[in-house]
Amino acid sequence: xxxxxxxxxxxxxxxxxxxxxxxxxxxxxxxxxxxxxxxxxxxxxxxxxxxxxxxxxxxxxxxxxxxxxxxxxxxxxxxxxxxxxxxxxxxxxxxxxxxxxxxxxxxxxxxxxxxxxxxxxxxxxxxxxxxxxxxxxxxxxxxxxxxxxxxxxxxxxxxxxxxxxxxxxxxxxxxxxxxxxxxxxxxxxxxxxxxxxxxxxxxxxxxxxxxxxxxxxxxxxxxxxxxxxxxxxxxxxxxxxxxxxxxxxxxxxxxxxxxxxxxxxxxxxxxxxxxxxxxxxxxxxxxxxxxxxxxxxxxxxxxxxxxxxxxxxxxxxxxxxxxxxxxxxxxxxxxxxxxxxxxxxxxxxxxxxxxxxxxxxxxxxxxxxxxxxxxxx
Amino acid sequence: xxxxxxxxxxxxxxxxxxxxxxxxxxxxxxxxxxxxxxxxxxxxxxxxxxxxxxxxxxxxxxxxxxxxxxxxxxxxxxxxxxxxxxxxxxxxxxxxxxxxxxxxxxxxxxxxxxxxxxxxxxxxxxxxxxxxxxxxxxxxxxxxxxxxxxxxxxxxxxxxxxxxxxxxxxxxxxxxxxxxxxxxxxxxxxxxxxxxxxxxxxxxxxxxxxxxxxxxxxxxxxxxxxxxxxxxxxxxxxxxxxxxxxxxxxxxxxxxxxxxxxxxxxxxxxxxxxxxxxxxxxxxxxxxxxxxxxxxxxxxxxxxxxxxxxxxxxxxxxxxxxxxxxxxxxxxxxxxxxxxxxxxxxxxxxxxxxx
Numbered sequence: 001x002x003x004x005x006x007x008x009x010x011x012x013x014x015x016x017x018x019x020x021x022x023x024x025x026x027x028x029x030x031x032x033x034x035x036x037x038x039x040x041x042x043x044x045x046x047x048x049x050x051x052x053x054x055x056x057x058x059x060x061x062x063x064x065x066x067x068x069x070x071x072x073x074x075x076x077x078x079x080x081x082x083x084x085x086x087x088x089x090x091x092x093x094x095x096x097x098x099x100x101x102x103x104x105x106x107x108x109x110x111x112x113x114x115x116x117x118x119x120x121x122x123x124x125x126x127x128x129x130x131x132x133x134x135x136x137x138x139x140x141x142x143x144x145x146x147x148x149x150x151x152x153x154x155x156x157x158x159x160x161x162x163x164x165x166x167x168x169x170x171x172x173x174x175x176x177x178x179x180x181x182x183x184x185x186x187x188x189x190x191x192x193x194x195x196x197x198x199x200x201x202x203x204x205x206x207x208x209x210x211x212x213x214x215x216x217x218x219x220x221x222x223x224x225x226x227x228x229x230x231x232x233x234x235x236x237x238x239x240x241x242x243x244x245x246x247x248x249x250x251x252x253x254x255x256x257x258x259x260x261x262x263x264x265x266x267x268x269x270x271x272x273x274x275x276x277x278x279x280x281x282x283x284x285x286x287x288x289x290x291x292x293x294x295x296x297x298x299x300x301x302x303x304x305x306x307x308x309x310x311x312x313x314x315x316x317x318x319x320x321x322x323x324x325x326x327x328x329x330x331x332x333x334x335x336x337x338x339x340x341x342x343x344x345x346x347x348x349x350x351x352x353x354x355x356x357x358x359x360x361x362x363x364x365x366x367x368x369x370x371x372x373x374x375x376x377x
Numbered sequence: 378x379x380x381x382x383x384x385x386x387x388x389x390x391x392x393x394x395x396x397x398x399x400x401x402x403x404x405x406x407x408x409x410x411x412x413x414x415x416x417x418x419x420x421x422x423x424x425x426x427x428x429x430x431x432x433x434x435x436x437x438x439x440x441x442x443x444x445x446x447x448x449x450x451x452x453x454x455x456x457x458x459x460x461x462x463x464x465x466x467x468x469x470x471x472x473x474x475x476x477x478x479x480x481x482x483x484x485x486x487x488x489x490x491x492x493x494x495x496x497x498x499x500x501x502x503x504x505x506x507x508x509x510x511x512x513x514x515x516x517x518x519x520x521x522x523x524x525x526x527x528x529x530x531x532x533x534x535x536x537x538x539x540x541x542x543x544x545x546x547x548x549x550x551x552x553x554x555x556x557x558x559x560x561x562x563x564x565x566x567x568x569x570x571x572x573x574x575x576x577x578x579x580x581x582x583x584x585x586x587x588x589x590x591x592x593x594x595x596x597x598x599x600x601x602x603x604x605x606x607x608x609x610x611x612x613x614x615x616x617x618x619x620x621x622x623x624x625x626x627x628x629x630x631x632x633x634x635x636x637x638x639x640x641x642x643x644x645x646x647x648x649x650x651x652x653x654x655x656x657x658x659x660x661x662x663x664x665x666x667x668x669x670x671x672x673x674x675x676x677x678x679x680x681x682x683x684x685x686x687x688x689x690x691x692x693x694x695x696x697x698x699x700x701x702x703x704x705x706x707x708x709x710x711x712x713x714x715x716x717x718x719x720x721x722x723x724x725x726x727x728x729x730x731x732x
Binding site for chain 2 (some may be wrong): 238
């Protein structure tokens with residue numbers, strides 16, 4: 001009976017949709033990133049400019065074409081989706097065309113799908129009688145992955161359909177979007193999130209989901225995810241799943257999930273690089289490192305931090321080491337040459353730090369003169 | 378029973394794993410939780426990646442996954458070329474090594490996963506899951522193209538298909554894939570862990586093996602448990618369990634060291650031809666190019682003067698990089714050998730000049 005009454009119209013209207021809280025019903029295995037996506041524009045943390053423009057628009061102002069750019073996990077997709085939901089309410093599904101890099105997005109799609117979608121006219125009222133802008137929005141996620149040809153094909157479409165359609169481009173690197181497109185859009189930069197905001201959000205989630213985690217470990221998690229909200233939330237969920245209900249998440253869990261290399265290893269490697277150590281020792285060390293299976297790319301990242309922070313290295317030498325580091329890390333990512341590249345980096349750093357500059361310059365000149373053509377005798 | 382010890386004593390359950398027990402418990406929690414993410418299992422060879430994957434599968438689907446059959450699947454590329462690839466599958470999972478298909482790995486990845494993902498599990502009873510699992514081995518060998526295709530497939534078919542990726546190194550895997558998977562690191566077992574496992578196996582086999590020999594084996598294998606057990610069994614078969622016996626080094630390792638000696642011995646065109654034959658033989662017997670490169674460099678670097686090491690390594694990394702860019706490995710290896718010979722010879726001449 002109780003249940004019946006609650007279901008019926010007599011019951012209280014269902015609690016006003018809580019903004020970031022958990023839905024009452026346990027949605028089936030929804031990733032937390034989806035579950036806790038901000039529902040309204042006001043919920044989006046930081047990113048003042050973009051939010052205020054969208055708020056104006058929700059209140060009735062005109063919406064320009066938008067270009068959001070910034071590092072991953074800063075809320076680009078969330079912001080535009082939340083705005084669209086507020087603008088269109090139930091019509092949301094019909095008014096939005098969302099394409100991301102996982103969809104086919106060659107020039108063909110721009111010509112056909114986007115064109116046909118944007119040519120439809122939109123009504124200026126909702127089904128429930130409320131007003132809503134007579135617009136449709138095309139969201140192009142990860143727009144920097146689009147080919148230049150496809151981007152060029154978008155130019156005219158964007159202008160011709162301004163009456164009915166707005167475009168929202170989302171990308172990590174604004175430099176990969178061609179100039180004519182950027183000039184047609186209002187640009188907003190999304191900054192990496194402040195750690196305190198990420199921490200706050202994670203704490204909310206922990207409470208709702210009954211995740212047991214100490215504050216200092218949560219702090220580490222936030223710090224290691226580097227202002228990327230999605231990464232932080234996904235990591236938290238993975239940790240929680242690994243641990244099961246009712247046990248505390250440990251520091252090791254966080255490190256494993258975020259593939260952090262313990263600083264002990266990087267420290268000793270950096271020490272090996274700095275002093276003139278025996279080549280055998282270095283080889284042995286790299287072997288051990290490979291046995292531990294730590295991701296080598298992370299080692300390079302940490303090494304870069306060390307390099308930047310070390311005060312007793314001359315700036316010029318730093319730049320030289322930095323160049324080598326970049327080369328090694330790039331080559332590592334292109335094949336399976338972790339061992340060679342790491343060894344190469346170690347030996348070169350040693351050389352740069354111990355040999356005087358003059359001698360190395362001489363050597364380089366010598367080497368440039370010497371070619372294989374001079375050949376074997 | 379004529380099973381090899383490696384297979385006979387391979388743990389079948391997450392609870393019977395010998396080391397990384399904490400991780401095993403966590404994996405168990407993960408399976409029980411119901412929401413199973415894509416996994417990326419990585420670690421050096423012989424550390425037990427495959428063993429863990431099979432244990433996870435068993436935990437997920439029950440003993441049904443142990444009924445394996447192998448099947449050849451043909452995939453047609455856009456250019457109408459037929460690529461045949463071997464798969465190992467059970468009712469619940471399918472295991473492929475897409476890099477077998479060479480440059481056509483993209484097509485294999487997309488087609489196979491699509492095929493599997495499109496057929497849903499019908500009757501979902503208690504211990505059945507609503508998804509199938511695709512195990513992809515050696516993902517670090519996949520081309521970048523295939524990896525991008527994979528990222529798309531991963532999202533599209535995540536409803537009835539989960540991926541378990543298996544790799545030795547994370548570096549060549551694009552961040553987009555790494556961020557979509559739950560990483561599971563499988564470090565090599567420590568020397569003590571290997572020793573305990575060997576003595577446990579020997580006890581079960583009723584073989585008395587001296588403790589010093591066990592220790593010697595464990596130290597010699599560089600964290601590769603599979604190799605340790607194989608050596609141990611070989612010793613048993615040879616009936617030579619003396620504590621001071623020589624342990625056989627893998628013959629390819631010996632062969633590469635010989636090659637290095639040839640290179641440093643004399644630098645001439647004739648010698649290059651000899652080295653070329655050696656390299657061809659190594660590649661033909663299935664030693665992966667990165668291992669050849671690594672061993673060769675280690676052997677050469679230890680032989681040459683400290684002064685030229687930086688330059689040798691610089692060249693080594695250049696040629697290795699090119700090797701991964703191109704697809705004919707032998708060419709770049711030879712080029713490196715020739716370059717090394719030149720450097721080495723010049724250095725020798727410089728030294729002689731001073732006298």
